[in-house]
Amino acid sequence: VALVAVALLILGILPVSRAATCPWVGSSDPLEAKVSAVVDQMTTAEKFHMVHGSLTDPAGIVGPVYAGLIPAIPRLCIPQLGFLDGPVGVGDGLTGATQLPAPVLLASTWDEAAATAFGDVLGAEVDGKGANVALSPALDIVRDPRAGRSFEGFGEDPHLTSRLGVAQTKAIQARGIIAQPKHYAVYNQETLRDTAADDAVVDERTMHEIYLPPFEAVVTEGGAGSIMCSYSYVNGVHACGHPYLLTQVLKGQWGFDGFVTADWYATPASAGAANAGLDMQMPDDCYFGPALEEALVENRFAEARLDDMVSRILRSTFEAGLFERVQTGLPSDVVTTAAHATVARSVAAQGMVLLRNEEDVLPLDASWTGTIAIIGAAAKERAITGGGGSSAVLPVPGSVVTPYAGIDEATTATLTYDDGANPVSSALTAQAADVALVFVALKQGEFKDRLTLELFPTDTALIESVTLANPNTVVVLNTGSAVTMPWLHKVAGVLQAWYPGQEYGHAVADVLFGAVNPSGKLPMTFPKQLTQMPTVSPLRWPGVAGSQYSEALAVGYRWYDEKEITPLFPFGFGLSYTRFMVSNLAVTPTVTADSFVSVEADVSNIGSRSGSEIVQLYLSHPAGSGEPPKTLRGFRRVMLEAGQTVRVRFDLGARDLATWDASPLAHRWKAAPGIYGVRVGTSSRDLPLSGTFRLTNTLTPGVATLSAPELPPVSPVDAISDGVMCPKDVIAPFVNGALSLTGFPPLEVLGRPVP
Numbered sequence: 001v002a003l004v005a006v007a008l009l010i011l012g013i014l015p016v017s018r019a020a021t022c023p024w025v026g027s028s029d030p031l032e033a034k035v036s037a038v039v040d041q042m043t044t045a046e047k048f049h050m051v052h053g054s055l056t057d058p059a060g061i062v063g064p065v066y067a068g069l070i071p072a073i074p075r076l077c078i079p080q081l082g083f084l085d086g087p088v089g090v091g092d093g094l095t096g097a098t099q100l101p102a103p104v105l106l107a108s109t110w111d112e113a114a115a116t117a118f119g120d121v122l123g124a125e126v127d128g129k130g131a132n133v134a135l136s137p138a139l140d141i142v143r144d145p146r147a148g149r150s151f152e153g154f155g156e157d158p159h160l161t162s163r164l165g166v167a168q169t170k171a172i173q174a175r176g177i178i179a180q181p182k183h184y185a186v187y188n189q190e191t192l193r194d195t196a197a198d199d200a201v202v203d204e205r206t207m208h209e210i211y212l213p214p215f216e217a218v219v220t221e222g223g224a225g226s227i228m229c230s231y232s233y234v235n236g237v238h239a240c241g242h243p244y245l246l247t248q249v250l251k252g253q254w255g256f257d258g259f260v261t262a263d264w265y266a267t268p269a270s271a272g273a274a275n276a277g278l279d280m281q282m283p284d285d286c287y288f289g290p291a292l293e294e295a296l297v298e299n300r301f302a303e304a305r306l307d308d309m310v311s312r313i314l315r316s317t318f319e320a321g322l323f324e325r326v327q328t329g330l331p332s333d334v335v336t337t338a339a340h341a342t343v344a345r346s347v348a349a350q351g352m353v354l355l356r357n358e359e360d361v362l363p364l365d366a367s368w369t370g371t372i373a374i375i376g377a378a379a380k381e382r383a384i385t386g387g388g389g390s391s392a393v394l395p396v397p398g399s400v401v402t403p404y405a406g407i408d409e410a411t412t413a414t415l416t417y418d419d420g421a422n423p424v425s426s427a428l429t430a431q432a433a434d435v436a437l438v439f440v441a442l443k444q445g446e447f448k449d450r451l452t453l454e455l456f457p458t459d460t461a462l463i464e465s466v467t468l469a470n471p472n473t474v475v476v477l478n479t480g481s482a483v484t485m486p487w488l489h490k491v492a493g494v495l496q497a498w499y500p501g502q503e504y505g506h507a508v509a510d511v512l513f514g515a516v517n518p519s520g521k522l523p524m525t526f527p528k529q530l531t532q533m534p535t536v537s538p539l540r541w542p543g544v545a546g547s548q549y550s551e552a553l554a555v556g557y558r559w560y561d562e563k564e565i566t567p568l569f570p571f572g573f574g575l576s577y578t579r580f581m582v583s584n585l586a587v588t589p590t591v592t593a594d595s596f597v598s599v600e601a602d603v604s605n606i607g608s609r610s611g612s613e614i615v616q617l618y619l620s621h622p623a624g625s626g627e628p629p630k631t632l633r634g635f636r637r638v639m640l641e642a643g644q645t646v647r648v649r650f651d652l653g654a655r656d657l658a659t660w661d662a663s664p665l666a667h668r669w670k671a672a673p674g675i676y677g678v679r680v681g682t683s684s685r686d687l688p689l690s691g692t693f694r695l696t697n698t699l700t701p702g703v704a705t706l707s708a709p710e711l712p713p714v715s716p717v718d719a720i721s722d723g724v725m726c727p728k729d730v731i732a733p734f735v736n737g738a739l740s741l742t743g744f745p746p747l748e749v750l751g752r753p754v755p
């Protein structure tokens, strides 16, 4: 018995005499008092133990099955920290999880409540697996839709990304899990990632207005306990060793008191990175283990900073309640539930975007008895429910509902099927049916950017031949990002289904047959062709010898507006089975602590079906502000019965009006006096209501930061001076975007499953 007790104690499972040895457990002392009480008891070795991952679990229960692990320190009742991917559900090759829709689809709902429900499932399943840090959400802006990971984030707009990021972060943490939003910062491509050749050369204002706001929001509003820094170099300095980004802005200006973890194998240096503000290396100890201990001895790294790193980790651990809550879940546990699948289905249906619906070809009548031809293997075994890379979730075998199965379940019509391999036979199948549904898919993922925006030529040919054979052709796009559609005007309908997760078939049937009115809106612009995009020049994308972000603020719709380009489908666009109208705009000064002006408008459902609409508010800055023509500053998703009208209200505070003032001695937010424009409507290019208001005084919300110091790159220098060759240095040359998604070697080298 004694032996078992000792063993359990070592494993940190037994709460024996926790109160005696660990007075901070269950204590109502102030947080800071508890944190310092623990730090005071820690040996230097224990402190170092906390600041890096461990590839092998000495207790042998968990093993390297999580993406990252910091084993418990039972002596001090410090719980184990298990880090688990990611933004789409429990990943890292674990089974028994719910495969949620891709975040780009969640973004298309424009619905904070959906992000909350989504985050709740994430938090519950990470907890169920016995892990306690969720590597989620991804807040990277889609600067170019070819970015391999564009499906993992919330699109091209910082405001939309911020609102959904905050909702999701709060929901994850409400489950007692530490959220780790990522990838901080300016991480927009896979090509050459984690090498100095992928250097985002970006000006201070653009950084603060486009790339940083979602991170600021999840810290200041969402209370995120942790942040993951990215593989990017930003203005010559690795993001995980970037004093300006980590120390001045994140911890200084935004007051972040949690911990920063480096993306996996992204730690650029030892003391150099720690001194710059990085708190934790993952998943190994190559830079933050013995090399950092040596730096401490040699006075290149201070014990006070080590204490700060550890305090930050302990603070978030306390705040999540992890000292008190004994987690019993194991990595092998089944954590998916019917309720979680219901969330996956409802989000998936709400986030599909109807792009074209000529002569109301959709919705199909579920009780109709005609013939529907389903064309393309992407309707069956080649359906793509999730993107590739670290976010990939393995759905439970049998849980994936293919489009064919979902449609079959939903309708009384006769279904015919052709796998699309031979366009001639597909055309014949389509011709013999009343309606043809063509499913096409395009896989993308981490490690590799797309080279074009086109579908596979075979899919384009398939669409062309089917629509020629049957004018009632609807194309379902199963892609992670924007694609071009040279065939658009020939088809009757297009539904953007994204990567919808395991409930794909149910959700797509819900929309096709009208059980759910499509109300998704694009979170990114779909260009007519590559040449319309801001990043068409190879200097900007993928960027040579420093990717020039010289389009500056003109990212996404901001570019198309500025250049007066008509894209294929604008940001915020999406059709519906009913019709909506906005009217009666009122712009009223409010001048309270949080609000400077309020904007109200009526939204009416003037069609014959119930449905949701997303009302969008865009702001135009005074002439001479240097801002693009308009920026999204508010949105509301409203559910309306046929004939119903509701009034929506947006409050704009000082920060909503402000732009980043990068001039010397400023380096802060400032709203300049002048006339501001407000436009309200249902897409960035359908804004029938407009008004103005005048700001008479300068407003300066928030605190200033210093300008970014001109620093030489820290990483190579420090790595050399530490005399260590870490896996990162070996792996980085492989992770250059030149590799295909399959057979990618480094993940296998790292002992992680290849999705």
Ligand code: BGC
Binding pocket: 067, 085, 086, 135, 182, 263, 264, 390
């Ligand atoms: C990705 C992160 C992920 C981490 C752990 C990295 O490759 O960039 O997003 O959380 O691996 O799996």
